Amino acid sequence: MFDDMxxxxxxxxxxxxxxxxxxxxxxxxRVAVLDRSPPAECSSFLQHDISTPEGLEAAAAAVALRSWDxxxxxxGIQHFGPFERxxxxxxxxxxxxxxxxxVRLTQAVLPEMxxxxxxxxxxxxxxxxxxxxxxxxxxxxxxxxxxGFSQALRRELSGSGLDxxxxxxxxxxxxxxxxxxxxxxxLTQMNMDPPELIARRIVEAIRxxxxxxxxxxxxxxxxxxxxxxxxLVDRALSANDRKAARLxxx
Numbered sequence: 001m002f003d004d005m006x007x008x009x010x011x012x013x014x015x016x017x018x019x020x021x022x023x024x025x026x027x028x029x030r031v032a033v034l035d036r037s038p039p040a041e042c043s044s045f046l047q048h049d050i051s052t053p054e055g056l057e058a059a060a061a062a063v064a065l066r067s068w069d070x071x072x073x074x075x076g077i078q079h080f081g082p083f084e085r086x087x088x089x090x091x092x093x094x095x096x097x098x099x100x101x102x103v104r105l106t107q108a109v110l111p112e113m114x115x116x117x118x119x120x121x122x123x124x125x126x127x128x129x130x131x132x133x134x135x136x137x138x139x140x141x142x143x144x145x146x147x148g149f150s151q152a153l154r155r156e157l158s159g160s161g162l163d164x165x166x167x168x169x170x171x172x173x174x175x176x177x178x179x180x181x182x183x184x185x186x187l188t189q190m191n192m193d194p195p196e197l198i199a200r201r202i203v204e205a206i207r208x209x210x211x212x213x214x215x216x217x218x219x220x221x222x223x224x225x226x227x228x229x230x231x232l233v234d235r236a237l238s239a240n241d242r243k244a245a246r247l248x249x250x
Contacts, residue, residue, distance in 0.1 A: 001207045003028035008068050010050065010105065011075030013039040015174040019199035020074065027203075032066075034059060034105075035075070050075060050101040051093040059101075060108040068109050070206060072122040073102035073146075076139075080178060083137040091138055098142035103149055110162075117161035122206055123150045127170040127214060143168075154211065167205050169198045169215045 002024055009024075011017045012033030021031045021042055030043040038045050046062055049055035063071075077097045079086045086094075106121050113119030128136055129143025150166035157164060171192040198215065205213045 001027065005029045005069040006067065007031045007070040007072065008034060008046075008063060008066075008105075008109070009042075009072045009074060010034045010101070012042060013037050014075075016172060016195045016199055017074050019195055020072070020202055023199060023203050029070075034063070050105075051077070051096050053096070056096065056101050056104055060104050063105055064108040064112070067112055067116070068119065070120040070122060071106065071109055072124065072202075072206070073105060074124045075101065076124070076126075078136065078139045078178075080135055080139075082135065086138060094138040095142050098139065099145045099149070102146055106153070113162055114157075114160055119162045120165065120206065120209060121150075121153065121162070122165045122167065122202075123147075124202065125150070125166055125168045127168050129168060130214070150212075163209045165205055165210055165213070167202050167210075167213045167215075169193065169202075172198050 005028070007024055007029045009017060009021055009031055010033075012021045012031065013035040017033070017035070018039055018041070021033060021039060024031050025041065025043065032044040032046055033039045033042040034046040034048055034050070036047065036049050038047070046059065048059035048062065050059050075097055077090075077094055079090055079094060102123055106123075109119070109121075123146050125146045126139070126143040128140040129145075129147045132140040132144060147166055147168070150164050154164035172195050173192045174195050193215065201213075201215055
């Protein structure tokens with residue numbers, strides 16, 4: 001499926017990204033990783049910092065020069081804690097990396113894809129983008145924006161030969177999780193998937209050119225409930241929200 005395909009992967013140096021990169025390369029793809037630090041393995045490396053407007057524009061200019069079969073927007077950062085305690089610098093970087101960068105990089109590669117009439121945009125979001133969690137305010141809202149962007153773009157590109165996939169894992173056991181997140185997961189018995197499993201499922205979603213994929217039960221059910229009956233989800237999550245608030249009482 002991926003033989004001789006040229007794939008751009010943002011965040012490919014991280015725990016989940018490196019697994020996705022390795023699997024795609026094992027299946028014959030040429031994978032270019034875009035990240036701040038070089039990965040252990042890739043076909044080529046584009047060193048850019050997409051957390052700043054200047055860094056993102058440099059990255060957009062670089063990717064626009066090449067032809068891509070698939071673009072995977074995976075890079076992400078997270079703040080866990082009271083919203084008012086997030087620094088202004090980290091707040092801006094959160095929206096840059098989690099939302100603005102995928103949108104801008106997609107915009108940069110679309111002209112060439114549309115000229116060929118072929119291409120695949122893959123946006124890796126989160127269950128948190130559909131069930132907007134307390135104490136993950138910027139992360140949840142950015143991923144909600146990414147979900148909306150994916151849907152709107154898919155509709156705009158209908159009939160063009162291009163596909164858009166939105167993938168939403170639940171919590172994954174990676175270095176993105178701070179000790180406070182792990183303590184919260186323990187207190188609330190949050191389900192957390194191994195990155196190896198999620199990497200395989202993301203690659204499978206790309207292979208099958210799926211539209212929207214939500215990983216995990218009962219989280220995938222909560223996504224549907226939250227869209228129709230958000231008050232039910234409010235009540236279901238309220239006890240865990242109070243547990244999280246106690247972590248930041250001081």
